[in-house]
Amino acid sequence: MGIFRYLVRRLLFSVVLILGVSAIIFFLLNAIGNPVDVMMADNPGITDEALAAVKAYYHLDASQGHRYLIWLGNVARLNFGTSITTNQPVGGMLLTWGAETLKLQIPAIILALLLSIGFASIAAMRQYSRLDFGVMTSALLGHSLPGFLLGVLLILIFAYWLGIFPSYGAYSTRNPLLGSTVIDGLWHMVLPLTMLTIFNTATLTLLLRANLVDVLRQDFIMAARASGLPERRVVFHHALRNAIIPVLTYLGILFGLMLATAPVTESVFTWPGAGALYLAAIQALDYPVIMGETLVVTVMLVGFTLLTDLAYVLIDPRIRLD
């Protein structure tokens, strides 16, 4: 099968996946209660006529299936609806708040990948040494220390006790650091970025080191050494390339979950990103925002799974397209 046909097939399946998940989310949320009923639950003063008018405005008098199709049709035209709380288009809100999230998550993943390659290579090259033991123990601890607890610790130590970094927000409300909003923004990024990087690095190091140890045991590594190649080249050119292939899956998941894991990170650091937007939307029962963001999260997950599979095809010659 050619790469083109493979691509088309995978894309079609991805679309089916997204449609299916969006349907599940739509019906699950709407089965629990329709937005207006839910919102009016603690507002008994409203008249029946007013209620009916509101419902008609949001197409809530139509059947569930019909409403799903209306919503889907709008989404297909990139119209995610209007937020009930802010009256702004949901698409634009997701872009603005989402950008704040990605500003933290993307550098954190890239930094973590680079750091973990370094740590894992050092550990695997000196397997069973004290250095290896130290790296592995810290990685296991870092991997088991939930990210948000790490965030709490960082805030406690560096914001409250030492007073070096701000404890919340992405920007100072007034008097930006050194009078520059750029420096001020970077300054605010340090703690959340550190938290995400440490957590990702720990897990990636564990995975990479395990794979590297496995690969370094194989005959072709010994063969490369026996051919006179220096250890540096054996590890980085021959071993690492093989060891990193299984890690692609995890890397894809990290990228795919960038928005999904944001609520926790952003409530620890009071960061104005997509996660915070989502939490606020849930509290305010802002259905269009909830639906829109869940859909975007799903699309990211499916999209990065697809990209991961493509990366496998490009990197690993043993994979057959079927």
Place this chain on the structure above:
Amino acid sequence: MLGVILIAIVVVTAAIGPWIAPYTPNDQSAMLSFTARGAPSWAHLFGTDRNGYDVLTRVIYGAPTALAVGLGAMLVAALIGILVGGIAGYLGGVADELLMRLTDFFLVIPVFVMILAVVRLFGIVVVGTWLERVPFLNLTTIVLLLGLFGWPPIARLSRAEFLRLKGMDFVEAARCIGAQPRDILFRHILPNALPSLAVVIALGIGGAILSESMISFLGFGDPKAVSWGQLLYFNYQVLKVSPWAVLAPGGAIFLTVLGFNLLADGLSDAFNPRLKQ
């Protein structure tokens, strides 16, 4: 080994909690004596929190909640996962294809984000219905959702294991002497698949406990249950004033999750002699 010790500590704490806890979990008397948010002292080893609870007591009473969440969610997930994966791997063909596509499908559902929304909406809808009287309704919902959406990794592994084992000679032999499919599945294949499954399930228990604590930390937990995540939620605002009320439950979550991770590590080492040196 350390993993087993950590888990044993949590289990024992959960079992004898009511006898060793210095106060009752609902004792807020510190509020009355103006000693809420009190630093650790002999009377309150881990201090008191902003609601006047004794932190140590609340941490102790959080242990059974954590275990119930972890075990409950993984029980549901393991049942579904082994069933789906096992059938797919054993039958193969069209059934395999369909079940694995279903698994792919569940794998991309943004579980965590969705649970938050469902818990919140559900909480409003049940007001005034009989469901309101169900004890620990929120917690049960969380456990069920974690289980109902947490099975795909178990299903994938079960499928791989069943596929591998059904081609093994001893299964072939059982088939030759006329064993029923049910016997082959449950007496010959499943017991041999359990070691690898145990690793994933141990990881899953830790993961479920962590998920619940994050959900509670975000304020979507069960107000009627005592849980570590909820302690974090109540006290995070006053982290600067009374860090002990955050650090104690945080430490409990960390050690429990670490315990299950180490257990999974130990199990996978024990079942993979190849990796032992």
Place this chain on the structure above:
Amino acid sequence: MTDLLAVEGMKVHFFTQSGVAPAVDGIDFAIRPRETLGLVGESGSGKTMASLAVLRLVPPPARIVGGSLHFQGRDLLALDDASMRGLRGKSIAMIFQNPAFSLNPILTIGDQLIEILRWHQHISRATARDRAAELLRLVGIADPLHRLRQFPHELSGGMKQRVCIARALLCNPALVLADEPTTNLDVTIQAQILDLLEELRERLHMAMLLVSHDMGLVARMAHRITVVYAGRTCETADTRSIFHAPLHPYTRALLDSAPRVDHDYEHETRPALRTIGGRIPNLAAPPSGCRFHPRCPEAAPECARLRPEPMQVAPGHIVSCLKRGSPGVADMGAPA
């Protein structure tokens, strides 16, 4: 004739948490220019470790702890790492047991061969590719330019081993170490690969160390044979002497346990095919004295106390056995 490679008293020990295992504990062998030496022993006898030790590539937790290693008159154990690397693949090359695992699965054949050539000879990529193609043709691979662009998984097992042989010969080495080069191949291909190795050794004036457990194979290929048991050398002699006048009880047992076409087992003109009683010792706690004594039909009480030293009994025939007159040294088994 001076030796190309001389290995004396080679010791490789495994340092594990549960103690030290002397996997190789005094192996001697020597290879002359342009000859094939067969290194024979059961699996676990330390023969693979000994060959890796020649390249100073024993993997941790094992380490070379004693002995001497001379190649073309140079003391290899005294060389710095960079000079040692310069020898590997250039003057001494190795062919591994399992061709399926000894090629990097994600690099093309060409990448792997060209990399080595350019590393040792500082030539252009095009020159290196021509040389690689030439070698592939030499090892009997048709359409080498096409093969260079292929990945290992696109080749058959025999083809992969041919590529591995080509890789070993890239820089015209003086010595090739072949560790069970045909054990993992189909029987029909084994003979082809052996013929190829023999032909190339002759044509390219190389010496070869052929590591094997298979007496029959070694008999066919080797000029001289060194027999090892449990990490020590038992006997070294030319192939003819080993087969017609074996001295060491272990060599005899090994020969008796190998089926031979010139023996008529059915009509009992010879004793039946025999097995060696007992099993190869646990190297974490090897037997004291002569390591073969627990399984030796001729063992005497002193064999359990004294380690036999190698002794020349005839020109080129060296044996380590107290019963053949070798001097003994007190030996109490596993080192503390």
